Amino acid sequence: MAQRGWFKSSKSGPNCDNCVEVNADMPGVVGVRDSKDPDGPVLLVAPLDFAAFVGAAARGELTSA
Template sequence: MDLSTALWRKSSRSGSNGGQCVEVATNLPGVVAVRDSKDPGGPKLLFTPADWQAFVGGVKNGEFDR
């Protein structure tokens, strides 16, 4: 998939010390892309918008808390 038009935004939950940085692009039709901001040319994860919403909802609801 061509991600050249992706508008990446850094997660507000990313640390300010240079670690744990996640960026998300939601401007692409039919896909949400996620990458590590420390490696922008590296691999990306792609989700359908519905799957991404379910994941974010699960995070907000504490479904992944240890």
């Protein structure tokens, strides 16, 4: 997958080994991938669904199992 448009959160540390990268520069979808495996699989999410996920995370509504 092309490298253009991928970024990690500014809250990710420089030595972070469990980060994801996001690409919102794709037509009609938001791409999400493992930052350690840039040539690996990409999860494609509808923009409104991704925005809802980010909003829920920012409000602290998501918990880990």
